[in-house]
Amino acid sequence: MIEFLQQLLNGISLGAIYALLAIGYTLVYGVLRFINFAHADVFMAGAFIGWYGGQFMPSNSIGSGLAVMGMAMVGTALLGMAIERFAYRPLRSAPTLNVLITAIGVSLLLEYSGQKFFGAAPRHFPPLFPRRDFNVGHLTVSSDQLLVIGVTAVLIVLLQTIIYRTRIGTAMRAVSLNPRAASLVGVNNNRIISFTFALGSALAGAGGILYASNYPAIDPLMGVMPGLKAFVAAVLGGIGSIPGAALGGLVLGIVETFVGGSSLSSGKDAFAFAILIVILLFRPSGLLGRMNVEKV
Amino acid sequence: MRLSVVFSAGSEMVHSSHRLALLGTLALGAALMGCRQKSSAPANSIVVGEFASLTGKEATFGQSSNEGLILGIEEANATGGALGKQIHLVVEDDGSTNGEAITIVKKLISRDHVVAVLGEIASGRSLEAAPICQEEKIPMISPGSTNPAVTQKGDYIFRVCFIDPFQGTAMAKFAHDQLHLNRVAVLSSATAPYSAGLAHYFEERFRADGGEIPIEEKYNDGDKDFRAELTAIKAANVQGIFVPGYYSEVGLICAQARELGITAPLMGGDGWESPIMLQLAGAAADNCYYSTHYSPQNTAPNVQSFVKRFQKRWNGETPDAMAALGYDCAGVFVDALKRAGSTDPQALRDAIAATKNYPGVTGVTTIGPDRNAVKPAVIIELEHGESHFLQTVAP
Numbered sequence: 040m041i042e043f044l045q046q047l048l049n050g051i052s053l054g055a056i057y058a059l060l061a062i063g064y065t066l067v068y069g070v071l072r073f074i075n076f077a078h079a080d081v082f083m084a085g086a087f088i089g090w091y092g093g094q095f096m097p098s099n100s101i102g103s104g105l106a107v108m109g110m111a112m113v114g115t116a117l118l119g120m121a122i123e124r125f126a127y128r129p130l131r132s133a134p135t136l137n138v139l140i141t142a143i144g145v146s147l148l149l150e151y152s153g154q155k156f157f158g159a160a161p162r163h164f165p166p167l168f169p170r171r172d173f174n175v176g177h178l179t180v181s182s183d184q185l186l187v188i189g190v191t192a193v194l195i196v197l198l199q200t201i202i203y204r205t206r207i208g209t210a211m212r213a214v215s216l217n218p219r220a221a222s223l224v225g226v227n228n229n230r231i232i233s234f235t236f237a238l239g240s241a242l243a244g245a246g247g248i249l250y251a252s253n254y255p256a257i258d259p260l261m262g263v264m265p266g267l268k269a270f271v272a273a274v275l276g277g278i279g280s281i282p283g284a285a286l287g288g289l290v291l292g293i294v295e296t297f298v299g300g301s302s303l304s305s306g307k308d309a310f311a312f313a314i315l316i317v318i319l320l321f322r323p324s325g326l327l328g329r330m331n332v333e334k335v
Numbered sequence: 336m337r338l339s340v341v342f343s344a345g346s347e348m349v350h351s352s353h354r355l356a357l358l359g360t361l362a363l364g365a366a367l368m369g370c371r372q373k374s375s376a377p378a379n380s381i382v383v384g385e386f387a388s389l390t391g392k393e394a395t396f397g398q399s400s401n402e403g404l405i406l407g408i409e410e411a412n413a414t415g416g417a418l419g420k421q422i423h424l425v426v427e428d429d430g431s432t433n434g435e436a437i438t439i440v441k442k443l444i445s446r447d448h449v450v451a452v453l454g455e456i457a458s459g460r461s462l463e464a465a466p467i468c469q470e471e472k473i474p475m476i477s478p479g480s481t482n483p484a485v486t487q488k489g490d491y492i493f494r495v496c497f498i499d500p501f502q503g504t505a506m507a508k509f510a511h512d513q514l515h516l517n518r519v520a521v522l523s524s525a526t527a528p529y530s531a532g533l534a535h536y537f538e539e540r541f542r543a544d545g546g547e548i549p550i551e552e553k554y555n556d557g558d559k560d561f562r563a564e565l566t567a568i569k570a571a572n573v574q575g576i577f578v579p580g581y582y583s584e585v586g587l588i589c590a591q592a593r594e595l596g597i598t599a600p601l602m603g604g605d606g607w608e609s610p611i612m613l614q615l616a617g618a619a620a621d622n623c624y625y626s627t628h629y630s631p632q633n634t635a636p637n638v639q640s641f642v643k644r645f646q647k648r649w650n651g652e653t654p655d656a657m658a659a660l661g662y663d664c665a666g667v668f669v670d671a672l673k674r675a676g677s678t679d680p681q682a683l684r685d686a687i688a689a690t691k692n693y694p695g696v697t698g699v700t701t702i703g704p705d706r707n708a709v710k711p712a713v714i715i716e717l718e719h720g721e722s723h724f725l726q727t728v729a730p
Contacts, residue, residue, distance in 0.1 A: 042570040045595075049562040159390035159430070161583050163614040172594060179596050254559035256587055256615050258392070264557060299563030305525035305553035307563070 054292020079266020119240025277328020391431025407665025586615025
């Protein structure tokens, strides 16, 4: 029982990070209908901004931890906007496939320029947040795990508020529903899309910091696997749906952890992807996705 | 995964005009492949190739062995080279990527016409390169691949280090006799042949000594989260954990094990040998032990002299085991080249196979009948963020 609870906790904290990343995929898909593969590398950039920021900040304090996270979020938001402005906007009227391939190009560009500038060897990420382990009975809960779960929850609530309670959120939903109609009623589509990228990338930046504090070895290719898993989580939950992305992330994290702790531990990635296939067979639009026919 | 997404969508989009363009690209590629690139080696020199993981996950292995190799070749050249010629080293980086070794070793052989191939530390990539060298009849010497299968690929494949059965057995004996452990968990990588090999021989010996291995878990190289596996191991109530992986994962495994309240010692092999291991694990690496090829704390005069020369050449850096193996790999090669008297692959192969009592910095090296080096191992203890030479284990 103790082991079960411990694994559940491990799974939720891993899933929370997948959820943060998955929301970024879903947000961009919502307004532009394509998968922004560079998202995983924005996540990596967030971790590296944190690494450089961490050199100037005292370690082990909540204040400096949050400051560095803020710095990474602003940095990645700007990076996301720049990617959108220079790589995707010129292709606004091109077929989605062109944009998709460009996204892969941007992803590789970021990964390998990362290798050039940061070096390929893993670096040790400084402990930004103070760490403590709490023992509840035989259960070990680390402050890092609580932080991941807490920050993710707060950011998701914040995001839902922005989308459903603010003017810019209304505009985002309008662009998502029908870009042409939105621009007819006076929405500046470019500005909204730019804002969406900033929002999604900031979440990736926060995810990068949380991931790096939890698993303190960072390298320029660190985004590849979590990015792939988060993409699966987004599709699993129903791409385009924010609660779906969060749910998908949690499901994936928990499944992966339980398989990882069993005698089938070497097949944990296979299981994660098998679940995707099974769910898509029975619910092609994902767990919480809306069924709609896509025009090709 | 990514590519499959693109291609499945793309196949519908290839119209006839695109097909033409595709044909054109193929034709251009074929034309380019036709013109052979000239090798950059200076005329009248002996060209030897090295492939190493200079970047990527196991970068510190490749960089260290590369620095050792360069020092070895430079020292040989300073004393007149071999066969009256200078030795020219062509270095290629495989980026720690499985599959890449095949391409670059083929390139070394067909484009640079190397007389021998020196390389890899990671067994997985040596296993990829070995069949190619064997087929082309170009001798290959691995500085640090310990998986037994590497030299079984053929009679042109050698190594200057000991092999996993010895390393795994030595650690099992050490765990049982010195640390007095009877219940040990094994956590190994499913994607690294090195790790699987070490785990296998450790288990064999540990069980034969009457020890118990109640739980065995696996991870994939590149994983960052091991809490699931470690939680299961903790529940199994063991006295120690054998983690024969590479440092990028093992560093995180140590940290996460301590965080989950596992205080038992962690043990491993030469895959731990990297400064990054201690950076990642920090205080969590206390009470951990691993076997390796060499320690700079060894007081033997030839080792201390090597440490000084290495530091002079590489900005004061202290050579680790991989650097020492790289240096010995170059040494064994040059020694064999001189004895062979020519660069003929057959003569060179025979000379390497006849290496006897070569005074390497990782111990006196004799190439055995199965083309593996017979030599001792050392056991290192990690404490307070530092490594300490604990003992030598004879073969």
